[in-house]
Every structure is written in C-alpha cells, then in structure tokens.
Amino acid sequence: MHGGGRSKWKSRKTSRSSLLIFSLLTLLFLLLFFFVFYEEISTFIHPVSKTSSPLSTQSSQCLKTLGERFLFYAPHSGFSNQLSELKNAILMATILNRTLIVPPVLDHHAVALGSCPKFRVLSPNDLRLKVWDHAVELIKEGRYISMAEIIDLSSISKLVRTMDLRDFVSLWCNVALDSVCLDSSNVKSSRLDNLRQCGSLLSGLTGNVYKCVYAVDEDCRTTVWTYKSKDVDSALDAFQPDEQLRLKKKISYVRRRRDVYKNLGPGSAAHLSTVLAFGSLFTSPYRGSQLYIDIPESPRDNRIQSLLDKIEFMPFVPEITNAAKEFVQKVIKSPYLCAQLRLLDGQFKNHWKTTFSVLKLKLLGLKQKGTLPVHIFVMTDLPRSNWSGSYLEELASDESSFKLHVLNNDDEFVRRTAEKIAPASCGKGGIPDNCLRPCPHRRPDVLLYLEEAVCSCASLGFVGTAGSTIAESIELMRKNSACLEQKQIT
Ligand SMILES: *[C@@H]1O[C@H](CO)[C@@H](O)[C@H](O)[C@H]1NC(C)=O
Ligand SMILES: *[C@@H]1O[C@H](CO)[C@@H](O)[C@H](O)[C@H]1NC(C)=O
Numbered sequence: 001m002h003g004g005g006r007s008k009w010k011s012r013k014t015s016r017s018s019l020l021i022f023s024l025l026t027l028l029f030l031l032l033f034f035f036v037f038y039e040e041i042s043t044f045i046h047p048v049s050k051t052s053s054p055l056s057t058q059s060s061q062c063l064k065t066l067g068e069r070f071l072f073y074a075p076h077s078g079f080s081n082q083l084s085e086l087k088n089a090i091l092m093a094t095i096l097n098r099t100l101i102v103p104p105v106l107d108h109h110a111v112a113l114g115s116c117p118k119f120r121v122l123s124p125n126d127l128r129l130k131v132w133d134h135a136v137e138l139i140k141e142g143r144y145i146s147m148a149e150i151i152d153l154s155s156i157s158k159l160v161r162t163m164d165l166r167d168f169v170s171l172w173c174n175v176a177l178d179s180v181c182l183d184s185s186n187v188k189s190s191r192l193d194n195l196r197q198c199g200s201l202l203s204g205l206t207g208n209v210y211k212c213v214y215a216v217d218e219d220c221r222t223t224v225w226t227y228k229s230k231d232v233d234s235a236l237d238a239f240q241p242d243e244q245l246r247l248k249k250k251i252s253y254v255r256r257r258r259d260v261y262k263n264l265g266p267g268s269a270a271h272l273s274t275v276l277a278f279g280s281l282f283t284s285p286y287r288g289s290q291l292y293i294d295i296p297e298s299p300r301d302n303r304i305q306s307l308l309d310k311i312e313f314m315p316f317v318p319e320i321t322n323a324a325k326e327f328v329q330k331v332i333k334s335p336y337l338c339a340q341l342r343l344l345d346g347q348f349k350n351h352w353k354t355t356f357s358v359l360k361l362k363l364l365g366l367k368q369k370g371t372l373p374v375h376i377f378v379m380t381d382l383p384r385s386n387w388s389g390s391y392l393e394e395l396a397s398d399e400s401s402f403k404l405h406v407l408n409n410d411d412e413f414v415r416r417t418a419e420k421i422a423p424a425s426c427g428k429g430g431i432p433d434n435c436l437r438p439c440p441h442r443r444p445d446v447l448l449y450l451e452e453a454v455c456s457c458a459s460l461g462f463v464g465t466a467g468s469t470i471a472e473s474i475e476l477m478r479k480n481s482a483c484l485e486q487k488q489i490t
Contacts, residue, residue, distance in 0.1 A: 070168065071098040072202060073278040074124070074131040076111040079448060080469035081282065086147050087311040088281040088293055090160055094307050095227055095295075096265055098276060099161040101168050102148045103131065105444075110134050113280050116220040116291040119241050119251050124219050124279025125204045132199035135165060136192070145444045149421055152317045155310050159303070173198035202277055214273035216264070219280065220292040221253045225260040227295045227304070233259045239289035257294070313480040316449050321482065323417040324453030331413070332405050336375035337366060338458035340451075340474060341392070342465040343382040351466070356391040359463045363395075363402070366460060373403040377458060379451040379470075380406075407454065409447055417450055418443035457483035 071093045075082040082105065093100035111130045114121035122130070138144040146164050153162060174194055200206050204215025224237045237255040245251055264270040283293040298304040315321060328336075339359050342348040348355070366374045376395070384406070387393045395402050407414055422444050452470065455462055456477035464471025477483070 068274075069098045070101050070163070070275045071096060071278070072101045072128070072275055073103070073281045074111070074127040075103055075106060076113045076127065076131070076280055076282065078108050078469065079105065080473050082106060082147065083151065083314070083473070084283075085281045086151065087314065088283060089278075090156055090311055091293075091295060091304075091307060092225075092260065092278065092281065093162075094160045095261055095304065096271075096276065099163050101165050102146055102153075102162050103165050104135050104138050105145050105147055105150060106131065106134055107138075113282055116282075117286055119221050119245065119249065119253055121219060121221065121280070124217055124277075125215065127279045128203035128215070128277055129199060129205060132203055136195055136199065139166070141442070143442050143444070145422060149444075150317060150320070150446075150449055152315050155314065156307065159307050159310070169195070169198065202275065204277060208269075208273070211272050211274065213275045213277060214264075214270040215277045216270070216279065218258070220255075220282075222255060223292070224255060224257045224290055225293045225295070226257050227260050228298060228300055229257070229259065229294070231257050233257075233262055237289055239287050260295075313476055313482070315477075315480075315482055316453055317421070319417060319420040320446065320449045321453050323413055323420075324450055324457060325483070327407070327413045327450070327454055328457050332375055332377065332454075334375045334403075335459045336377050336405065337362065337460040338377045338379065338455035338462045338474070340455060340462070340464045340468065340471055341378065341380040341382065342468045342470065343380055343390075345381060348465060348468070352390070355465050358466075360391065362461065362463050367401055370460070373399065373401055374460070375403045375405065377405045377451075377454055379455060384408075407447060407451055409445070414447055414450060415443065418446045421446060452477065453482070 071089065073085065073089045073092075075085040082103075086102075089100055092098075111127065111134060112122070113127065135144070144166065146166070148162065148164065201209070201213055204213065204217075208214050235257050237257050240255055241249075241251045241253055262268070264276060270276050281293065283291045285291075295304075295308075297308065341355055341359070343352060343355065363374060363376075378392070380392070382390070382392065387396065396404055409415075448470070452474050455474045462474060462478060464474060
C-alpha cells in the first residue's frame, strides 16, 4: 500500500503544482514577514495615532517616553526578599544609567520565584506578568503602597533616578490613574484592558519591541551578572547543574558569567530600548557562587563602590522609625530585650525547641544580673490566643520576673503610623487633592516594619529565629545603629 501511494504522488507531480507550491510559500513568507515587522510598520505609519490596535498603541507609548530610559524588574516572596531585590535593582539601574521603576510592596508570597539551585524557577516573562497583575490588583483594591513609602530612598536619590510604578503607568499605558481614584471598585473595563495590554508589553509576552521594550530572558539558570570583574565575559560559572539533575530533569542549562554593562549597556540591543525589563533580581550565595548577581566591592569604580556602601543598609522612612522610638519611650519606658520568634511559617513550626532554648538562656543571664522585671518586646507570628502550653505563656504568667510588650494591628501606634504612610482620605470624600495616583482606601499593614524598628532599638539585646530573613534584617539595622537615640534612654 505504501509503495502504491508513493508512486501515485510521483505520477501527479507536475511542474504546474510545484509552481503553485512555490507561490503559496512565497505568500506565506510575505505574510510572516508582515506580521513580524507589523509593530514597526505601524509605528512608522502612525507614530502617535490613538487607534485601538494594541500594537500601534504600544509603540506610541515608547515614543512618548523617548529620551528617558527605564529599568523594570519583578520582585517576589516576602518583604525582606523584596527589599534585597530593590537594592539589586538600584545597583543595576545605576550601572546601566536607567530610571528605576519602583514597584509596590507585594503581599507576602503573592509571587513566588521557585528554586534557583534546583533550576526550577518561573520564567522571567511569567514572573513579570504576575507582578504586574498583582500591582493592578493592589491599585484596584486601594491597597497599593510603594516600596519607597516604606524604605527611605533619600540616601541614593543623588546616584540614581527613580519613578513610582503608578507614575510610569500613567505616562506609558494611556491610563490616567486619576480616574481610578474616584472609585477604585468601578474602574472601567476599557481601562483595565488598556492596563492588561500594557502589562503584556512590559512582561515581554509580546516579544521584544525594537527601541521600546527589551525583556531580559536570562535568569539564574543561565546567567550570573557581573560588572568589571576579572573574568572573561561569558566564562562558565563555578556552579552548574550536576549530572544527576541533568539526567533526571533533562536540564540543558549552562550558567555563564556575563558583564551586565557589556551585554545590556551602550552598544547592545537592550540599550536602545526605552524599557529594560528584568525578571527576578534575587541573588544569594550558593556553593561558593552567586545565584544571579555577583557584583562585590568595586574599588575600581568609585561611584559603584559608594552606592554599594549606601544600599547595604537602607532605613525605614522616618514615619516608621519615629513611631517605633515613640513606642519605646512612651510604652516600654525601660531597657528591654527583643525576642523575634518565628513559630508558624513553613520550616519554622518544627523548630520551637531550638528557638525557645536560645531565648531561655539569654533570659536566665538577664534575670541574674539585671533589675526585675526584665522587659521583653515580643515579635511573633503565633497569635496570643495560641500561646497556651508554650514557653511564651510561661513568660507571660511570671509577672514578677518578666514584663512582655507586644504590638498588634489594633494598637494606636500601629494605626497612626499606617495613617501617616497612607492617609485614608487624601481629600474630601476620599478624592485625593492631587490625584495623580490612586488613593489607598485601606490602612497598609505596617506592623512588621514597626516591630523590626522597635527591635533595632532594644538595648538589652536581640534574640532572633535562626534562618529567618526578618532576624537578618534586624541584625543589619542594629549593626548600622538604626536607633542611635536609644543610647540616651538606657
Ligand atoms: C545618563 O542618563 C541621563 C538621562 O538619560 C543623561 O543625561 C546622561 O548623560 C547619562 N549619563 C551617562 C554617563 O551616560
Ligand atoms: C490557635 O488557636 C485556634 C483556636 O483558638 C485554633 O483553631 C488553631 O488551630 C490554633 N493554631 C495553632 C497553630 O495552634
């Protein structure tokens, strides 16, 4: 049967049919060509038209912002992680001389990256889109708070330009956010469509658009970004997927060390684009290597060195640090210890014994040499109603030896701080006076930041939970004397 079929085909093959095939192919090729270059053709034909065609609208946005070049990135996970990525983004924006688009504080674990060492991470496109969608959600729900409203960026403002994501959206997406201010629950669907289109563009879902958007595809599976390092550009990194992983997961990644300035700076295709969009900027040491960014001290570049010094520790905004100091002076009123006890989240619920034993030891010492009661500021994710049966209950009931202090969301201090950061009504009737940005309707959650700031002031010491990034943040604040005034109190 096979043989017969083949011979039939052969016999029908005439010069006329091959001409037909050739014309069809040519047509297909032309169509393909047209689609691929459609964006540029449409920009060329109507550079600033406001047609409803998504592609021409997108390109006109890029013309609008010509002259200023931006850097976007997609943070993830909890606040400490988001802060470390902000620092890396500041570094990248400075090296590449781009205006940093400052993202909002994302909800705890609203966006997850995955695991770099296991080569199992969300692609940069997916990550950018998730962050974008989450930001739109925060705007719609009136819960949007910028990282710059929590972290004080004044120390780096002379070294790098920044722009709030909301301002960037107004500029770039044809969405006047002020109309959203009136009633965020009533955002017109056409505006949301516009936003969605804008998000796909920025995420790289529509591909790279020449001179407009360059979406960085390289992530921790393929790349370690360096800057002015001694390595040859594109040298292999020390950490590669091992043979086992390669076989089991059919992983074909090769990790290379690439100079960020040479690959994405002047002279590169990326440099020409208005927006350079990274995925995650998360890095951390792993097996003697860095997962994604390896830009250590840079004695050969004063500007970068001074920036590295400045971003190592970035304080909270004064609204938060001042509120924490006030709490210490008016409520605790004595020298105190801070106990940061992470007891519920993830791995931490299995380590109660270790976590409490360190605290017990510390308190034993304090009880022997200090005046009683020993004041303790407790920062924990275990709700007070669940303390029964734990060491915390023991401490709380021993009133002659210990006095515990906690903060929670209903406290006056917490409420007032939240109010200062995001005034509930920016004007009469909830309409902001200067409504360039949507007005948050809900009080932001500032408890974590306040607690960290209070812990940074604890003069009797600090006991944290091993492996917690919150503990690391507090240690860093204490190392950098984030609470100098406290010295006068003790
Ligand atoms: C950095 O960018 C700004 C604004 O786009 C420009 O004025 C300046 O010349 C650039 N600096 C360098 C060193 O390229
Ligand atoms: C905390 O207490 C509530 C009831 O008061 C209970 O439902 C919950 O399971 C407890 N959680 C933990 C972690 O013990």
